[in-house]
Amino acid sequence: MRRRSSPSTSPHRTEPSRLQLLLLWLVAADADLGVPDPSDTPQRDYIPLSRVTNYAFLLGGRLRTVRDRRRPLALAVLLVLVVPLVLVSVFETPPAWRKGQGRRSLNVLFYYFWCVTLGLFVRAATGDPGCLPRNMHLAQEQRGFQLPQEYYNVVQLPGPRAGTVVQAKYCRTCRLWRPPRAAHCSTCNCCVAVHDHHCVWLNNCVGRRNYRYFLGMLGSAIATCALLIANCGEHLRRAPRGARDAPVAVLLIAWGGLAMVYPAALLGYHVAMAATQQTTREYLAQIGSRNPVLTRVRGNKSNACDTGSAWRNLALLWGEVRGPEMQTTRTRHAPGDWATAQLP
């Protein structure tokens, strides 16, 4: 499954076994079935895609994650999510359910928001951020698909308001003219439409097609933490001997408080950035630093996307239409498909 074979060395492949195909369906990372036979059933796109991008695809291309064995931070996030759920289910819910006293509804709300957070986390982390198919703007065939000099320029085009200028760049890896706001993510190794940032905690990019899940996840994570604190606080208030009767509640309050800080700060930044029509990437480029802590979010005068109204800006960026999947993973394409081809 992980064997690398170049077309020149294995013109006649052996048929992959059923076990190999099952493993490939489960996890496809740098998958290579050898040279596809033109008469074969076309492969699903995730198989060549696992070679040209840095994504590993799970369950037949339905889920994805970046191959990064050094920093499995997405698993750390899962741990931060699962631990309080287990503790609440063991130490908080049973007494609350027995005694009632209004704590049942708080419990139900906690579980609801926890499920929403997990669901949005999975969608944001394993979904398509808006990857663009490769080689859409191939210039020529000769001299190994050589790029013309003009494609190295940053092109300036008229923007929506008088005097605004929009810059367009050609991605030399993906071989396409990137629309404004699209960027090539070197970690994922693909161009992402309306690229916000590559999130190490999600182990995925945040872009046009998962930005709303990312924001929803932040919001529901804050709500989950708040409900965790409310649940345990109520337990503590009703305990006759206070913290001595409910030590786990104290631990969970601390957990909820700490776990809330980062999503809350992040959401705050995203409100301010969206209100000034900036993506994280544009904002960090504007302040010229990778660390925005304690930097005030200001609008950018040369920003052609800015409508001048904070609400309008916010609605435009947060409510951006997801659009269809551009680089499909489940579609079958005949051998020789350009969108997943690796060119020199």
Added chain:
Amino acid sequence: MDSDAVDDPVLFFNYHEFSETFYADLGAPGAPREHPETEALVITHFPNVHAPRGSQLYRTTRVVRVPRRFDISMHYPNFSEQLPGLEPAAIVAEDKGDSNDDSRSMMSFADALAAGQHADGAGKARLPRFIPRGVHDGQVFGCTSASPLSNMLTPEQFQQIVHEVNVHLEREFRALSWRNWAGILLSVLTFGLWPWVAKHLRGAAPGQSGLDACIERCNASPLFMQQHLVLLHPRDSAYLSLDFQIASPT
């Protein structure tokens, strides 16, 4: 196309095209040689990446790419409605030594369009044409931004087609619309199942939006059929360009 003029307003052009001075003359397609800058070929049609590599369709067709424009909106895809070669900063033949009368008059035609004047009988006679001048990459190209589309569609026909596509794209991709926000609300209420439900509610013709029908109608028209011209769905090019598939020009 000159970028050093800072004070001049930025002009729109087809950023897909590029020029090439090392090419073969039409009479000797096997012997490429260096040409002066003034005789540079303008590459206006490209390999058809929508056909599998090495297929018959790939070998016999090319695509003309209509670029995205951003002066209408930054928030949804919108394509240039000017026939390639008529953009404000298109390369025209006015200062080329061997230009013929057809291409020399293009600037005036573009100006006339910009001024809102409709091409009358006299204007039509001065339409920009794709005139092969040399061979590059196994294909023939002219020395101006006029693509082979110029020989198939009039600027008005082209404008009409692309405008219709743009209207559909705006409807589909505009964020500030009832359709979009109702979709978001329904998605929240149904735990994200709404897009899936909506897809199955549409049922009979999955993925059939107004744009699909518009493109199908366009491709079934005699104008397109007779010239082997195919308008490809912008989804196929990830909405990065609007591609017209043409038979390789000869």
